[in-house]
Amino acid sequence: MIGLVIKSVGNLYTVKSDNLLYKCNYRGKNKLDNNFSNPIVSGDEVEFDLIDKENGIIDRVLERTNCFIKRSLKDKKAHIIASNVDQALIIASFKNPYTKLNFIDKCIAGSFYYNISPIIVFNKVDSLSNREIKKLDDIIKIYNEINIKALKISAKKNLYIEELEYILKGKKTLLLGNSGVGKSTLINKISKVSNQKTDVLSSKTGRGKQTTTFSEIFEIDISGTVTDTPGFKDFYFFDIDKSSLQFLYPEFKMRDKCKFKNCLHKDEPGCSIKESLGIEVNEKRYNNYLSILSEIT
Ligand SMILES: Nc1nc2c(ncn2[C@@H]2O[C@H](COP(=O)(O)OP(=O)(O)O)[C@@H](O)[C@H]2O)c(=O)[nH]1
Ligand SMILES: [Mg+2]
Ligand SMILES: [Zn+2]
Known part of the structure; x- marks a missing residue:
């Protein structure tokens, strides 16, 4: 059966299918699991087998849109x-x-x-x-x-x-x-x-x-x-790297004008973002950008 995980507590999942609720565990042990502290989450669509009228076992997670x-x-x-x-x-x-x-x-x-x-x-x-x-x-x-x-x-x-x-x-x-x-x-x-x-x-x-x-x-x-x-x-962040962070700032549009192509907008010379401070780029947002950037290893 296919259902939607509407609740997850530890390893116990509530799956909704055809307006009925099932308590499910997860059996799957694929390689992906190793990278995740929680293999299944609310919002996941899953394939599951029934054990009885109210309980089931989840076999796999269908592909996530995000x-x-x-x-x-x-x-x-x-x-x-x-x-x-x-x-x-x-x-x-x-x-x-x-x-x-x-x-x-x-x-x-x-x-x-x-x-x-x-x-x-x-x-x-x-x-x-x-x-x-x-x-x-x-x-x-x-x-x-x-x-x-x-x-x-x-x-x-x-x-x-x-x-x-x-x-x-x-x-x-x-x-x-x-x-x-x-x-x-x-x-x-x-x-x-x-x-x-x-x-x-x-x-x-x-x-x-x-x-x-x-x-x-x-x-x-x-x-x-x-x-x-x-x-x-x-x-x-888990998988966002230093060079990607700037693309998540809609106001950093002038980044193409920086002198260096790989500018991180920190202290590089000829940085168009720094030149836009107080104009298109808000200083608080910029300072937080720097602080978030420094957290990324
Ligand atoms: N003054 C005020 N207090 C609120 C408001 N919304 C929530 N609270 C209070 O903030 C506290 C925490 O709320 P809660 O909903 O449990 O926060 P949660 O931890 O984000 O789920 C409770 O004491 C609420 O009564 C609000 O709009 N105004
Ligand atoms: Mg709460
Ligand atoms: Zn720059």
């Missing part, structure tokens, strides 16, 4: 966050907690690399003072100027949620964000079911919510899906 990969800090292997998605919603928060722009920029670059359109929302706008909102608007402008959708919302107070739902409608969206930014709160607002299941499952495995490898797909009320992922504070 997947978002980070490097696992534990074993340096690839950790797939989700697969087969249209867009990534980067959920940030200006206060409690403060999301670093460096993290947002890393999520954007990763999304572009894996052919996923990035969108940014700043949640918890209800808790900001007018002065803070003004500061946030300046940040939002940075992204809007390079044609990346960025908006502010309040999941708790229902502010601008309709605007967001319009963006999510009919799409498969991956949620990215630090923990505590309001992913679960948002999902409860826009999806057909509340996410109480997360708690049930993590208590079953006896592991804390934070440490369980976990992703789950929720259906949005008005159509479309969102994939919840464990919040992570920071992450490292």
